[in-house]
Amino acid sequence: MRYKAGLETRDRILESTRTQIARLGLEGTTIKTICEDAGVLPGSFYNLFDSKEQAILTAVRAAIDAVxxxxxxxxxxxxxxxxxxxxxxxxxxxxxxxxxxxxxxxxxxxxxxxxxxxxxxxxxxxxxxxxxxxxxxxxxxxxxxxxxxxxxxxxxxxxxxxxxxxxxxxxxxxxxxxxxxxxx
Amino acid sequence: MRYKAGLETRDRILESTRTQIARLGLEGTTIKTICEDAGVLPGSFYNLFDSKEQAILTAVRAAIDAVxxxxxxxxxxxxxxxxxxxxxxxxxxxxxxxxxxxxxxxxxxxxxxxxxxxxxxxxxxxxxxxxxxxxxxxxxxxxxxxxxxxxxxxxxxxxxxxxxxxxxxxxxxxxxxxxxxxxx
DNA sequence: ATCTTATTTGAGTACTCACTCTAATTTGAG
DNA sequence: CTCAAATTAGAGTGAGTACTCAAATAAGAT
Structure with a gap:
């Protein structure tokens, strides 16, 4: 994650994650739908995040801080x-x-x-x-x-x-x- | 569900369901764990309930009424x-x-x-x-x-x-x- | 322009889920 | 005791899950 493209992808993924948690809850949020919404394939997701949990944690941290x-x-x-x-x-x-x-x-x-x-x-x-x-x-x-x-x-x-x-x-x-x- | 055995099994399943919802939430509650906890196999579960949703609905109705x-x-x-x-x-x-x-x-x-x-x-x-x-x-x-x-x-x-x-x-x-x- | 490194691709894996089905067993009314 | 019906057993199905990986592509430092 050193090129601009990676950072942008990361932002899109986090935004999708946050939206989905709000709409569908923690368990209803899936890698598939996050990726679809962010216009990304699973491989890219896992290039940027270690796990679904890590992505959710990151998104939620940001959301709580925003509060x-x-x-x-x-x-x-x-x-x-x-x-x-x-x-x-x-x-x-x-x-x-x-x-x-x-x-x-x-x-x-x-x-x-x-x-x-x-x-x-x-x-x-x-x-x-x-x-x-x-x-x-x-x-x-x-x-x-x-x-x-x-x-x-x-x-x-x-x-x-x-x-x-x-x-x-x-x-x-x-x-x-x-x-x-x-x-x- | 006309014999005594069936009614008892039904009660055990509903109690397990309620316990699991409290501990694990709606999505965390699975047929597998309900059945294990109630000492029942999936076949028996589906002999008594049409679906997971129906069982949860029944258990929750009872819980809310109890409130x-x-x-x-x-x-x-x-x-x-x-x-x-x-x-x-x-x-x-x-x-x-x-x-x-x-x-x-x-x-x-x-x-x-x-x-x-x-x-x-x-x-x-x-x-x-x-x-x-x-x-x-x-x-x-x-x-x-x-x-x-x-x-x-x-x-x-x-x-x-x-x-x-x-x-x-x-x-x-x-x-x-x-x-x-x-x-x- | 080159070449290392980041990023993306997308089919594939192993697993778990809700749910089904057939056969065996148990129940209890007559 | 009989026997139809209720109940249980438990392997199996198909869909969906998080996650992987080797190969292709794009980026940018030199």
């Missing part, structure tokens, strides 16, 4: 901002949100690598929410804030989960309703 | 009761809870039958929560109560979802924290 809130921010956003960002992400990047949920559920069986990554990402998000909450409600002690943030983030994931079953589910509405858990 | 709160109750339980029942279910019947979440996530791809069943069950639960909430807070209008109930149930599912990733996650603690969404 991460902008790390530029330095403790400036409010809880409202964070909830809005969450809702926007779920509504605009439904595929990625679905990948996230799917991985979370499947991760007990699949690689501990992914499981760890999901957990770390979750923790990061909770921390971010907790900090925003503390700025808004400085009288709370840190543990209480962290607790509430954890409850809120889990609850938001529950809303996203339900959205995967019911497309018409109003994520924004319920997300903001749940926000009150933290602030009251 | 349903006691239908005897007639509007007597409080929101606290319902949250407690939810928590007890997740903690004592972790396998079933996991089946529920797995089916919910996979259902977009798998049968609409399951999807519908999950949605109906969800609606029933929301209704139950909304009624309890109205008894507690009669000043709320019905729509508002239903909204809050829906938010709470989704949030609780989010907690359960997280529990499938992190076994140490304290479902009870966060469930009760989230209860405040509805009551305040």
């Amino acid at each position: 991460d809130p902008d790390p530029q921010h330095e403790g400036k956003d409010t809880l409202e901002d964070l909830v809005n960002a969450y809702v926007r992400f779920v509504e605009e990047q439904g595929d990625l949100a679905r990948v996230y949920i799917r991985i979370a559920v499947a991760s007990s069986r699949s690689s501990p690598e992914l499981r760890g990554r999901i957990l770390r990402h979750h923790e990061g998000r909770v921390k971010r929410f907790a900090e925003a909450l503390l700025r808004e409600r400085p009288e709370l002690d840190e543990e209480e804030a962290h607790n509430r943030a954890e409850a809120l983030v889990s609850a938001l994931n529950g809303v996203t989960l339900h959205r995967t079953i019911d497309e018409t589910f109003d994520v924004g509405h319920f997300a903001h309703l749940l926000k009150t858990v933290a602030t009251t | 349903d709160p006691d239908p005897q109750h007639e509007g007597k339980d409080t929101l606290e009761d319902l949250v407690n029942a939810y928590v007890r279910f997740v903690e004592e019947q972790g396998d079933l809870a996991r089946v529920y979440i797995r089916i919910a996530v996979a259902s977009s791809r798998s049968s609409p039958e399951l999807r519908g069943r999950i949605l109906r069950h969800h609606e029933g639960r929301v209704k139950r929560f909304a009624e309890a909430l109205l008894r507690e807070r009669p000043e709320l209008d019905e729509e508002e109560a239903h909204n809050r109930a829906e938010a709470l149930v989704s949030a609780l599912n989010g907690v359960t979802l997280h529990r499938t990733i992190d076994e140490t996650f304290d479902v009870g603690h966060f469930a009760h924290l989230l209860k405040t969404v509805a009551t305040t």
Whole structure:
């Protein structure tokens, strides 16, 4: 993988992989369909990736990183901002949100690598929410804030989960309703 | 399936199916492992079920029905009761809870039958929560109560979802924290 | 232009899956 | 006890899976 062609092929494969995971889940994603979608033959796939698992892992890592809130921010956003960002992400990047949920559920069986990554990402998000909450409600002690943030983030994931079953589910509405858990 | 032996075999198969779905997910569950676990050969399996899908559907239907709160109750339980029942279910019947979440996530791809069943069950639960909430807070209008109930149930599912990733996650603690969404 | 190395080709392999079929065995109603 | 029907045994089928490999081609450093 030192020529331009290889890198481009690699990108196409990863994009196809991500799309398929969102649509079909981890197990429904096959080398055949990935290759067809990416316009590549199995030989090329295995020239660039060691295994299906490695490709999926790579694609999912990228997807999870993409979910991460902008790390530029330095403790400036409010809880409202964070909830809005969450809702926007779920509504605009439904595929990625679905990948996230799917991985979370499947991760007990699949690689501990992914499981760890999901957990770390979750923790990061909770921390971010907790900090925003503390700025808004400085009288709370840190543990209480962290607790509430954890409850809120889990609850938001529950809303996203339900959205995967019911497309018409109003994520924004319920997300903001749940926000009150933290602030009251 | 008219002799006793057939019924017993059927029960063993359904129990194995349910266990495997909880452990391995829908796609990870195979005829081979179901049969091994149930002490049965493929011929017997297909004497009793038309297909893998039918067996899974049957097992899951039973599991979801088992999740349903006691239908005897007639509007007597409080929101606290319902949250407690939810928590007890997740903690004592972790396998079933996991089946529920797995089916919910996979259902977009798998049968609409399951999807519908999950949605109906969800609606029933929301209704139950909304009624309890109205008894507690009669000043709320019905729509508002239903909204809050829906938010709470989704949030609780989010907690359960997280529990499938992190076994140490304290479902009870966060469930009760989230209860405040509805009551305040 | 040359020539090493990356990339692509695409048929092929070994394996697992859901599912079938025939023959043997067991069940229990009459 | 009899015997038709239910149940079980277990090898086998065809489709689909992840993955391989030797040969052809394309890329780009020199």
